[in-house]
Amino acid sequence: xxEYLLRLALLLPLLAGLIWGSxxxxxxxxxxxxxQPGSGGRQLQLIETSLIAPGMKLAVVRFRDRxxxxxxxxxxxxxxxxxxAPSGDLLPETE
Numbered sequence: 840x841x842e843y844l845l846r847l848a849l850l851l852p853l854l855a856g857l858i859w860g861s862x863x864x865x866x867x868x869x870x871x872x873x874x875q876p877g878s879g880g881r882q883l884q885l886i887e888t889s890l891i892a893p894g895m896k897l898a899v900v901r902f903r904d905r906x907x908x909x910x911x912x913x914x915x916x917x918x919x920x921x922x923x924a925p926s927g928d929l930l931p932e933t934e
Contacts (some may be wrong), residue, residue, distance in 0.1 A: 886899040886906065896911040901924055908920040 884901040886901050889897045894913045898909045898911055902906050904924045906924050907921050909916045911921050
């Protein structure tokens with residue numbers, strides 16, 4: 840019985856440390872791979888998505904200062920349109 844309690848006392852903190860470490864690593868990798876600021880010079884950025892129907896979405900991505908409208912289905916993606924990316928000012932000036 841004493842041997843069982845000693846093993847339990849050693850393995851439970853080890854297991855808790857492994858769980859905490861895997862959660863920390865998952866959060867770190869998600870932040871790094873998602874293209875958040877500070878993750879390097881990523882050229883592709885997801886601007887917005889909109890669900891049209893089950894299995895069908897519209898997505899706007901920014902690639903090299905161009906906004907590209909994509910139609911996404913379960914079978915693939917189709918480029919629907921393209922425009923130059925807007926500058927920093929989104930609101931028109933009023934006097």
